Amino acid sequence: MDIFLQAxxxxxxxxxxxxxxxxxxxxxxxxxxxxxxxxGEMLMVGMYLTYVLSTTFGLDPYxxxxxxxxxxxxxxxxxxxxxxxxxxxxxxxTNLLFLTVGLGLLLSNGALVIFGSEYRTIxxxxxxxxxxxxxxxxxxxxxxxxCVLVVISVVLFAFLKYTTTGKQIRAVSQNPVGAEVVGIxxxxxxxxxxxxxxxxxxxxxxxxxxxxxxxxxxxxSFGFRALIVVVVxxxxxxxxxxxxxxxxxxxxxxVALFISPSYSDLIVFITFIVILVVRQMIIIRRK
Amino acid sequence: xxxxxxxLSILAMLLxxxxxxxMADEEPIRIGTIYAMSGGKAAIGxxxxxxxxxxxxxxNEKGGVNGRMxxxxxxxxxxxxxxxxxxxxxxxxxxxVDVMMGCHMSTVTEIVxxxxxxxxxxxxxxxxxxxxxxxxxxxxxxxxxxxxxLNSVYVKDMLEYLKDSAEQTGEEVKTxxxxxxxxxxxxxxxxxxxxxxxxxxxxxxxxxxxxxxATDLSAQVLALKQANPDAILCDSYIGDATLFVQTLKxxxxxxxxxxxxxxxxxxxxxxxxxxxxxxxxxSVVEFNPDLINGQEINEEFKAEYGVxxxxxxxxxxxxxxxxxxxIEAAGTxxxxxxxxxxxxxxxxxxxxxxxKIVLPYDRIKFEDYDLAGEPHYRDNxxxxxAIAQVQxxxxxxxxxxxxxxxxxxxxxxxx
Numbered sequence: 001m002d003i004f005l006q007a008x009x010x011x012x013x014x015x016x017x018x019x020x021x022x023x024x025x026x027x028x029x030x031x032x033x034x035x036x037x038x039x040g041e042m043l044m045v046g047m048y049l050t051y052v053l054s055t056t057f058g059l060d061p062y063x064x065x066x067x068x069x070x071x072x073x074x075x076x077x078x079x080x081x082x083x084x085x086x087x088x089x090x091x092x093x094t095n096l097l098f099l100t101v102g103l104g105l106l107l108s109n110g111a112l113v114i115f116g117s118e119y120r121t122i123x124x125x126x127x128x129x130x131x132x133x134x135x136x137x138x139x140x141x142x143x144x145x146x147c148v149l150v151v152i153s154v155v156l157f158a159f160l161k162y163t164t165t166g167k168q169i170r171a172v173s174q175n176p177v178g179a180e181v182v183g184i185x186x187x188x189x190x191x192x193x194x195x196x197x198x199x200x201x202x203x204x205x206x207x208x209x210x211x212x213x214x215x216x217x218x219x220x221s222f223g224f225r226a227l228i229v230v231v232v233x234x235x236x237x238x239x240x241x242x243x244x245x246x247x248x249x250x251x252x253x254x255v256a257l258f259i260s261p262s263y264s265d266l267i268v269f270i271t272f273i274v275i276l277v278v279r280q281m282i283i284i285r286r287k
Numbered sequence: 288x289x290x291x292x293x294x295l296s297i298l299a300m301l302l303x304x305x306x307x308x309x310m311a312d313e314e315p316i317r318i319g320t321i322y323a324m325s326g327g328k329a330a331i332g333x334x335x336x337x338x339x340x341x342x343x344x345x346x347n348e349k350g351g352v353n354g355r356m357x358x359x360x361x362x363x364x365x366x367x368x369x370x371x372x373x374x375x376x377x378x379x380x381x382x383x384v385d386v387m388m389g390c391h392m393s394t395v396t397e398i399v400x401x402x403x404x405x406x407x408x409x410x411x412x413x414x415x416x417x418x419x420x421x422x423x424x425x426x427x428x429x430x431x432x433x434x435x436x437l438n439s440v441y442v443k444d445m446l447e448y449l450k451d452s453a454e455q456t457g458e459e460v461k462t463x464x465x466x467x468x469x470x471x472x473x474x475x476x477x478x479x480x481x482x483x484x485x486x487x488x489x490x491x492x493x494x495x496x497x498x499x500x501a502t503d504l505s506a507q508v509l510a511l512k513q514a515n516p517d518a519i520l521c522d523s524y525i526g527d528a529t530l531f532v533q534t535l536k537x538x539x540x541x542x543x544x545x546x547x548x549x550x551x552x553x554x555x556x557x558x559x560x561x562x563x564x565x566x567x568x569x570s571v572v573e574f575n576p577d578l579i580n581g582q583e584i585n586e587e588f589k590a591e592y593g594v595x596x597x598x599x600x601x602x603x604x605x606x607x608x609x610x611x612x613x614i615e616a617a618g619t620x621x622x623x624x625x626x627x628x629x630x631x632x633x634x635x636x637x638x639x640x641x642x643k644i645v646l647p648y649d650r651i652k653f654e655d656y657d658l659a660g661e662p663h664y665r666d667n668x669x670x671x672x673a674i675a676q677v678q679x680x681x682x683x684x685x686x687x688x689x690x691x692x693x694x695x696x697x698x699x700x701x702x
Contacts, residue, residue, distance in 0.1 A: 003509055006538065010505035017502075119526045121560040128564050128702075130537055139537035211533060212502075213526045213560065221502045249503075256506030262469070262496050264506060 002135040007253045009136050015249020016146045017204055021222050022229025022241035023156060024200030030173040030236030031193040032088065034096045038104030040223015042198045046072055046205025047214045048111055054122050054209075061122050061209045062144060068206040069199045076198025079103065080191045088190070104223075111216040119213040127210060141210030148207055152200070153242050160238060169193055173236060201226075228272050315358035316351075316620055318343070318610065319384030319408075321374050321399055322391050324363040331391050331599065335414065336361070337592050338600030339388065342607035349640065352611050353618065360384050364395050371395035375402040384408065385620040386610050388603065393417030400431035407622035409629055411609060413602040414573075416441065421663040429665070430626050432653045434609065435602055436670040439659065441571050442479035442520075445546050446487045448569075448674045448686045449518050452544070455688075456697040460544065464493040464516035466507065466531065468523055476522045476548055482659050492516050500526055504534045511540065518544035525551035529560045536564055536701060543698035545569060546674065558680055567699025569676040573598025574646060575684045578673060579691060581645045601645050608638045609651065615639075629653060630665070647673035647690050 021039065028036045036042075046068050053064040083103070087095050121127075129140040160166040171179040172189045180186050204222070212218070225248060233244030251271060256264040320339060322332035336359075343357045351357060360382045362374035371390060378384045379402065387403050387410040390396040396415040403410040404427070411432045412420070418437045419425070436444070449460040465480055467473035473496055484491055493514035495507045504527070511519060519542045523531060528551035535541065547570040551557060558565050576585040576595045584604070588596040596604075609632065614620060617628035634651040637643040644651060650669040655662065674686040676696055684691040 003513060007506065007509055010503070010509075010538075014503045014505070119529060119554075119556050119560070121529065123560070123562065128533075128536060128562075130539065132539070137537060137539040139533070142537070211537075213529050215500075215526055217500065218526075221498075221500060225502070252503070253506045253509075257509060261507045261510050265498055 003257065005134075006136050007257045008250065009133075009138060011250035011253035012246060013138070013142045013146050013249070014252070015246035016149045017208065017222065017245070018225045018229050018248045019153065019242045019245025020149045020200055020204040020207075021226035022233060022245045023153065023238055024197040024204070025226045025230045026233070026236055026238060026241045027156075027169075027193050027200070028197035029230060030238075031169060032084075032190060034084070034088075034093075035100070035227070035230075036194075036197060037097065037100040037223075038107060039197070039201050039226050040219030040221070041104040041107040042072065042076070042201035042219070043205040043208070043222050044111060044214075044216065044219035045075070045107055046202030047209050047212075047218060048115060049202065050206040050209045051115075051120060051122060051214055060124060061206065062148070065148065065203055065206045068202045072202030073195040073199040075202075076195040077191045079198070080194035084194060085187060085190055104219075108216045108219070115216065117216065119215045121213055122209050124210070139211055145207035145210055149204070152203060156196075156200070157238055157242075165192065228268070231272065232275055313355065315356040316386075316614065317358050317360050317382065317384040318607065319360050319362060319375075319378035319382065319387040319389075321362040321364050321371055321378070321387070321389035321395070323366050324361065325365050332363075334597055334599045335391065335603045337588075338413075338596070338603035339607055341588055341591060341600070342604045345641075346607065346611050352614050357607070357611070362389075364390055364392075364399075366392060366395070368392075368395045368398045372398045372402055375399040379403070379406045379408055385622075386410070386614075386625060388413060388606055390415065391599075393420060396420060397425075400425075400428050404428045404430040407626075409610075409613075409622055409626045411606045411629070413606040414599055418658075418663075421666045423662055423664075426662075426664050430622070431665065432629055433666045434606055434651070434670060435573065435667075436672055437658065437663075437666065438475055439479045439482060440670065441548055441672055442476060443483050444672045445520055445548065445571060445674070446480070446483050446489065448546065449489070449544065450487055451686060451688065452695055452697070455695045458517070458543075458697075460517040461488075461490060462492045462514075462516040463489045463518050463520060464495065464511055464514050465491070466495050466511060466519050466521040466523075468527065469496045469498050472522050472524075472548075472550065476520065480520060497527065499524060501530065504530050505538055507531075508534045508538045508540055511542070512538060516542070518542070518546060520546050520548070521552070522548040523551045525554040525556055528552045528554070528557055532561055532564055532568065532701065541699065541701050545699055547571070553675075553682070558677060558682075562680060563702055565677045565701075566679070567677060567696050567701050569674050569685065569695075569699075570682075571672045572675045572682065572684070573672055574601035575673060575675045575682055577682075577684050577691065577693070578645070578647055579689075580643045580647075580649075584642060584645050596645075605644065605646060605651075608641050609634070611641075612638055647671055647684075647687055 025039050049068045050061050050064045053059050054061050126140050131138050168184045229244045233240030252264050255267045322335050324332045347356050362378050364371035387408050389399050393415040396412050409430050414435050416438045453459045467476050495510045497507050545568045549571045552570045585596045613628040617624040648669050648671045651667050653665045654668045655664045656668050673684050675682040676685045678696050683693040685693050685695045
């Protein structure tokens, strides 16, 4: 039972990251209907930004989070404005696919050139602190990260639901032409959403540095899981992505606990495919 | 004036021609080396070449080999077997090397050894550990010798250490578990443990694996915790090794013994990343600066290069001395004669006119033998690894007991 509880907590804590990644991906998809294939690399960039900020200025990794968010937002905005918006006009999915995949390769190889292939960590006074909550043990950095990302998710949700800009974003995602007709500047919204998406990935990266190693291809496995989260949670749905992320984290640990750690990836992917097929069948039946 | 120049040039030409026979006696013995000097593995090549240069300098300062100096001719395989092959051919046919050393990657070593055998140039590998290089398929590669232990010997020594540890810890190891990467390195560890566990009477209670660069290892650690073995054997790359030890802490599980097959665990970043949490983790090492036989050479090496000698530099250093001893015994650099001399070599304790063997064993002899029921050819049958343990944030040799004064830290504190 203790092990079961521990596994639940582990799954929850890891799932939080998948959620954050999935939500970032979903914000972008919801508005522009493009899959951002360099989402994982944006997480990696966030990690290195945190690393640079904390080693040069001696900042605590968690204090870096707002700076990383702003810088990543700016990076995302620039990429959107200079690269993605022009490609959107071509209405070619392959064009955007190659663009984002290529951008991801550029970023991870860029990091390799700048930082080398070493695995880095940011040691802090509390990085080896562990808390016992009854039978369950939690690493303090994981707990802090989880709390921060829950707050971010709630804020994001509220922002989209209640603010004017949030409403504009939702309007563009539902009907871009209609939104332009009522005077919403769609281009501005595109920049905003891609910026928010990248910032979310960057923040996920910053929050990971408390207990994960930093290396040029660190984003790959998270980027891939973000795609699963998006598909399972429903394309474009923010709460869907949040719960799908938690579900994925729990699924991984539960499979590992009840079946075998060797099969956890395998079963996650099988579940992913099953959900895709079932959903497709439901859609066909509805038609 | 023109006549003068013509005369002078003829004179100069004559002098060159005449001086050739005079220099022939002094012509250096050429050692070809083929390692990665460019590409992602260049750092490894650098450590190897330092060991070679250090030995060559030492030998030349003492008067060389049979009165001739040693000279190193470097080839670069850049991690590519095809380039390794063409470099080997270049070194042999154009640079006329007398003997060959290489390589870092076993797949490259294999192809270079074939070229050497074809041209009759003796070759010794200092660091290629792949078992298959000396198996029956390679019996005909009879100019090729191996100094370092085989992969399966690494694992055998890990088990030997677990068995011997009872002497210091007072608790016998009965159950073991494997924690490793799902990639080739992990499969190799599992294969070797399966091969020897019965011989040592260990019960393998869990085999837990993961995909490289795992996002989370808590499920794996929980599986190990449930199995609760006396010792965990592991092989991981650096990122996963770091995450593994952190996750052990996070899941409040402190295994009594963790023994790694080097790799990520001996990466300098491992202790750097984990600091005190790494205390108690043990790993296979080919050499460690605190080895009783290695302390002296390490001081001199460090004075020369500013870094500690590592396993690769120590093993390459030793190979140069083997060549020296064999060429002196053969009295010539003729390929076949040197090969026979290497095959007949039996170095016990120290090299004639040199130091004690700086590695964690005291005899070098290349022989044909049986390993786990399969014949192997021309390996150094006395080679073994040492086990080092992180104590106070530093790697300290703890096994073989004869080569160190440090005792095993038990159970591993991980703090």
